[in-house]
Amino acid sequence: MISTYPKVSGKFLIDGKWLEAENKKEVINPANTQEVVGEVALCTKEHVDKAITSAVTAFESWSQSDIHERAEKMKVAAGAIEKIVEENVNLLVRENGKILVEAKKDLLRCVDIMREASDELLTWWQPESLDGKQKVQIRRRPRGVTAVISPWNSPxxxxxxxxxPAILTGNTVIVKPATSCPLTIMIFLEKVASYFPNGVLNVVTGSGSVIGDALCKDSSVRTVAFVGSTETGKEIMKASASNVKNIFMELGGNDAAIILEDAKLDDELITKLRFGILRAAGQVCSAVKRVYVHESRYEELVEKLRKKFQYIRIGSGIQPDVEMGPLNNQSQYEYVKGLISRAKDGGAEVLTGGIKIDPEGWNDGYFIEPTIITGVNQNSEIVQAEQFGPVIPILSFKTNEEALKLANDSHFGLRASVWTENEKKAIAFADQLEAGAVFINNHTVFQDLHLDFPGLKESGISRETRHCSLEFFADTYGFAN
Structure with missing residues (x-):
């Protein structure tokens, strides 16, 4: 019943007011598509225009606020967010498909981001004086209205x-959450917004083509931060070109894991590789999506990974013993199923595994078993595509030079990993791999929230950050005599 929906269901936020939309769309549980979790408002261009006006007005005063005031407000908001984490874990699982442990970790990391970025602001914002004959300072100032278009995989x-970081650096923000799972993020943003002046944080939901196009084409919006597919990223670049916005984009990935001849294929390493492939059912931009293994270790790796996949417990993330949930939406589900089917039709061997926690309810959700694909080549669709699901092609190589060439043979360049007992050899590979970051004997994320590294090629447009991404949202200028 509608009374059980979250209070933000079907609403959007402009200038401190939560408004009801005339048109809405159901948000469903990907583990049980018969369950409606809530509704998402389908905002119009007129709603976006009002949100931009609100943000522009609020920027006049918020941009002049003291950095200590901004940091203190954010820390107080972080405390409030921390108190509602536990009660919203299940909602995130139900609308997104994550398992409980992944969902809770994501929510707690949001609190960490708020606190760590607030602390970082107080030192990073200070003017920096340069040595030399001329007095030169590097100073920072807020840029303006910022649009944040966020994805469905880790919303x-x-x-x-x-x-x-956009708010902390004195900007005002308009957020466009993913339509398939907007509810938890809206509850959290509602709480954050209540600690800041009206108009500093606005939320509009609905069609990406309507909302995104309006945000990108409006000259009042000075920055667009987007996470999503490379195809959509290209459209955002086109729409933003007429007014030359600052654009920061984390796009697709087709990460390669290279298993060298001397790799120690023990249980610890295989477990790390499994996690790098199947975290969030493979719906991670920086998940392993191709494995290249030395020909002398090929059969050993395939067999050990197959056995590890066999014991993965698959089902609704609400169940505490589940290790992998469903795909988030029907479109992605059908895409991944199609990739597997076409690979099989083309002569590939398809090895599936996993334990179905609820066999009777399996077809009610967007579930796909962990899948290993062998018998394919570098040009196969399953190898060249970003699968974004629990499927992994495994190919062999003869020489290290061949492995490097195969790994770099992609339009993407987000992350990569080298698995070897020789760190010098891994560094030699890393120096030549076309990826924004390279891991050794792991394929993971940077634990330090101050750090991030951009993808190369078609995996994004950004730059290295050591300061919680604060530098993405402020203008740096020189002041000299």
């Missing part, structure tokens, strides 16, 4: 990593 942390 919480990927939104907070952009919204929070």
């Amino acid at each position: 919480m942390i990927l939104t907070f990593k952009r919204v929070i």
Whole structure:
């Protein structure tokens, strides 16, 4: 019943007011598509225009606020957010498909982002004097209205990593959450917004083509931060070109894991590789999506990974013993199923595993078993595509030079990993791999929230950050005599 929906269901936020939309769309549980979790408002261009006006007006005063005031407000908001984490874990699981432990970790990391970025602001914002005959200072100032267009795969942390530094650096923000799972992020943003002046944080939901196009084409919006597919990223670049916005984009990935001849294929390493492939059911931009293994270790790796996949417990993330949930939406589900089917039709061997926690309810959700694909080549669709699901093609190589060439043979360049007992060899690979970051004997994320590294090629437009992404949302200028 509608009375059980979250209070933000079907609403959007402009100038401190939560408004009801005339048109709405259901938000469903990907683990049980018969369950409606809530509704998402389908905002119009007129709603976007009002949100931009609100943000422009609020920027006049918020941009002049003291950095200590901004940091203190954010820390108080972080405390309030921390208190509602536990009660919203289940909602995130139900609308997104994550398992409980992943969902809770994401929500707690949002609190960490708020606190760490607030502390970082107080030192990073200070003017920096340069040595030399001329007096030169590097100073910073807020840029203006910021649009944050966030994805469905990790809606919480990927939104907070952009919204929070944007607000702290004195900007006003308009957030466009993903339509398939907007509810938890809206509850959290509602709480954050209540600690700041009206108009500093606005939320509009609905069609990406309507909302995104309006935000990108309006000259009052000075920055667009987008996380999502490379195809959509290209459209955002086109729409933003007429007014030359600052654009920061984390796009697709087709990460390669290279298993060298001397790799120690023990249980610890295989477990790390499994996690790098299947975290969030493979719906992670920086998940392993291709494995290249030395020909002498090929059969050993395939067999060990197959056995590890066999014991993955798959089902609704609400169940505490589940290790992998469903795909988030029907479109992605059908895409991944199609990739697997076409690979099989083309002669590939398809190895599936996993334990179905609820076999009777399996077809009610967007579930796909962990899948290993062998018998394919570099040009196969399943190898060249970003699968974004629990499927992994495994190919062999003869020489290290061949492995490097195969790994770099992609339009993407987000992350990569080298698995070897020789760190010098891994560094030699890393120096030549076309990826924004390279891991050794792991394929993971940077634990330090101050750090991030951009993807190369078609995996994004950004730059290295050591300061919680604060530098993405402020203008740096020189002051000299």
